[in-house]
Amino acid sequence: MSSKFSLAVDIGGTFTDFVLLDHQQRVVLTDKVLTTPHSPERAILQGVEKLSQRIALDLRSADLFLHATTIITNAVIERKGSDFILLHTAGFRDLLEIGREHRYNLTDLKLRFPDPVGRRDLRLAVDERVSAAGEVARAPDKAALMAQLIALAERHDVRSFAVCFLHSYRNAANEEIVRDWIREAFPNAYVSCSAAVAPTQREYERWTTCTINAYTMPLLADYVGRLRLALAEGGFAGRALMMTSSGLPLEFDRCVGYPIRMIESGPAAGVLAAQEIAARIDLPQPVAGDAAVRLSNVLAFDMGGTTAKGAFLTHGAFHVQRSLEVARVGTFQPGSGLPLMIPAIDLIEIGAGGGSIATIDDRGAIAVGPSSAGADPGPACYDRGGTAATLTDANVALGYLSEENFANSGIVVQRSRAQAVIQSLADRLGTSLERVARGIRETVNENVARAFRVHAGELGIDYRRYALVCTGGSAPLHAAEIARTLSIKTVAFPFGAGVSSAFGLFVGREGLTLQKTNALRLDTLPAGRVSAEVRALIEGDANARALAAAGADVVLTLGMHYVGQGYEIDVGIDDIATCDSATIREAFHRAYRAVFGVIFPDYVIEIFNWTVQIMVRDKLCDLSRFRYANAGTTTRKIKAPRRILDTGTGEAAELAVYDRYALRPGDTIEGGALIEENDTTIYLPRFARGTVTESFDILADIRSRR
């Protein structure tokens, strides 16, 4: 049967987004419904219903169901996971509470820290030990251990287990034998072993990752079961895949053992969307050979209601990091959350969005975010009880956002409410409403730019050579100014930016990412060792084995350092089969010099971390010949002009206002303009000039300040 539809669904905190591909018409449809937190699959069915009113959608004729969800992240933040028994190396009972013995804020002495997941009375010390070199110094005793374990499990009726031993990343034998004993005693048990979940050095981080996996595994298994049932009832008989944090989707059944891999699935899909959008944009005539790299080096910038996110794509590829933090208690402060050692698309997250609240801080200056008015009560201009001034209020007060355009997305706003709350801040600062509103915008722009700058520094990236691709409802209003602050010359405003994560699900390459710590010195590295290590890593994972057997691509990135250093820089290996110590050494020195400006030719180099991506050659869907259903559907390009205050100069200016749905490829828009769509507004300042591309995206040139 030739398929007719593919459906992608991204469940976010407020909205569940849908993107539907109609393969026969070659049309992309987008839609949204409110999320139903208690049974997320209900919103999915509602959305399918809503779409089928627009088009003859029948799940029986759908070949693909693609999914991204916040269910795992929310379970960790809201502590809605399941009880599990933690088996740990004897002598380290309190390791998860002790953590790294560090105050993440130097002068705020009364700090809060996140509690580990899981109950302290469900911990069991195991008399075992693996040495730092990976030798089994003491094997666990089956009879003694299992007697205690079975009693504990029976007493509390718990069938979920986390096995966390020291140095298991070097040798997992003790963890594996205990796992087998548990399966023998409880055939239906959920078991997470730290070396299988996160085979990397640093016990606090690895054990924390493993416990969160154990904590959420029953929940994911249950959710996937219900979702499968709901889809089956609708007649769906195609393949169903879920996006992982590392940007590679996996079939549902292959996900359930590793819920932590799903923790950033929505944002990961969003980065893929930016990647696809950058690739589809037909550049204007290349300028001095610059254009060839312009849109392959991309800074994917997303800003919605509460957070902004950024990810760098270099030569079209995203960076995969080895760890991230969830459930931060100290409002975005690094160190205040639970660390997860998992492969994840490298994203920087900032507490800045339309709902971010502006205050006058202890310095007497304006601060915006990270606290947010959220969707409820929302910004003051929504007039739903919100009394705090938000970024959206500043944008409404200044006139960037209009009451009329909000009405298009079904929200009633009152500009007078926005002006009132901003005026009260202005009174306290002894300045004008306009100055404060501009200050709020500028502060957010700076916060976002600064986070990107620091993050680029960590990655050793010269961000000025990147193009900004902006998605999410709030980003297009700020992207041009942020780009200018960063000396970025090009900004892309994609069509359909409001549901970008769902869109990005289609362009993932099915696969998975394996990571491992395995220290090998380059000076004694035998030829062929690297490819042997990669083969062994793939052999050790059933999913990876299956994908590789089917001919998937294998991409290797080595985390390397000089012996003695504790942090690695990523070195991509082009040819795994032929690489040797000389080529790897050269690649390392090239990368090290690029980041730090110096190398140490006579120091010994070590390969430390291994990242192997195994992915199917083709994307799940080829979107190159699809068009958006609502692009170019209206005819009146220009709406009434609007007077606003320019953020940069503070002078009043008259802005032209355009209807995006009326713009056609080849149209140009001079800066000093607003372009309105249903759920977002683009601001092109006077230093920007936009061109509509064949794909209906808008590409803007930003004139630099110097």
Place this chain on the structure above:
Amino acid sequence: MQEKLDPIDAGIIWSRFVSIADEMVSALVRTSFSTMVRESGDYSCMLFDAKGRFLSQGTASVPSFTGTGPATLSGMLEHIPADTLADGDVLLTNDPWIGTGHVYDVNIVKPIFRNGRLVAYALSVSHLADIGGIGYGTGARDNYEEGICIPPVKLFVRGEPNKFVFDLIEANVRFRDLVIGDIYSNVAACNVAAAAIDDLLAEYGLVDTVGAADAIFDLTRNAISEVLRTLPCGKVAGSLSVEGVQDDALINLAVQISISPERFTFDFTGTSPVVNRGINVPLCYTRAYCYFTFKTIVAPNIPNNQAVLDFVTIAAPDNCILNAKRPYATGGRHILGHYVAPLVFGALADVVPMQVQADSGMICQINFRGRSPQGRDYSYILFTSGGYGAFADLDGRPVLPGPSNMIGIPVEIWEENTGITFLRKEWRVDSGGAGTFQGGAGQVVELRNDTDAPVDAAFFASRTSRPARGFAGGIDGALRVLSLDGAAVAPKSRRDVTPGSVIVLEEAGGGGFGPPERRTLARIRADLDAGLTSLEYVRSHYPAQARALETEMADRS
């Protein structure tokens, strides 16, 4: 951009200065060769304006270095005047009285030039694996024994390395790779700052950092003055008796603090004199902890800068132990220097009861020198934290450093690099001081030398005869106990740890806050459930609540 920056612009540029210092920290940590820097956070990065005024610090920096930094820069510029500096120069010193109070920290300064004009300075500081002499410890009789002291010198001249200085250092230190590598990581951090400052000035059309600094300092002064106006004026005093080199050689620390809307003045008259071992504290280090406590009380959420520090003045008699002069030995100056924080909190307990913290169990340091299982010679510090002191409204957290802020090294990284095995690392049950809010528990750490050669261990321990004090009726925390193969170890001593020998550290508990009678049943029950306290502890410190709990349990069963 307008001539005079308004508060909104100043706020934005201020944030940028902080983020530049954060970028420096990132480069430093990622390139460092020693576990003290990369795992335990023994470093600081700072920016200064063209006049040498302190602009910002990395968010993750230890308190002491942040306080010593401004004097470090001015001390270096006294030796090498600003008008003799050129683009590409990099300065270095480890002089304890100019730098951070002991020779083991290297201070690297880079003057930042733009269009031929000196526009700012970057400073990066980190603890080196070695600096020669008898090695890191408290045993030296004078500063000359402690290692090579390098007065301010140009490490790079117009971008070219000063070969003599590098040769001098290489000729004097053990672990040359670790030391030279770490000096370079400080230079890398400064280079990052130089590029970022150039971008910032271009973007805002500024000629240098001075105008922005003025605007930021104005904002800072206003904010702090507002807080100071709410405090009662007057004088308070405090004193504290702490262990010297030996448990029974007590040292008295005394402070008088005068508070006015214009400033805090700290006077350490009455403090005991210097001793002939390496626990003396140069004034720069004492001053650093005055800054730190002032800031935690008055302005915890304002990024640190010169205008904050200018509210503090300090006086201490020459050669009292908190103002040691050359050539007294200062290797372990932090042991006593850290006490400035609890000394000040104690003195201010009645003035700002909500802001002060009961005493913390503090950090124990052991500097290990040996040969790793891979055959590498090493010198690494193990930092282990005691319990955190309680507040008027918050329990002290178990196993958290205060006032210093080192980071615990992962067991797996420590064992791999040293061959010293952790047999145990767990909460020390019942070690926190009782109180309405309870002091944090310490931890028990057991270490075994699993290499085949003796390891040299230098101990820097406190709270072995003087516990972390409880405040406002709260009870003291448990004392720190150190042993080697079952026999007591003197808190500031150096020992050979033979293969197979076991060190046990029982880390000190933090002090409680408020009378124990007022601790709620819910908190007591939660601690019992978590295994943080035993029923015996509850019975002895919270007898009334214990009876209520036991009645409750009897009713339930």
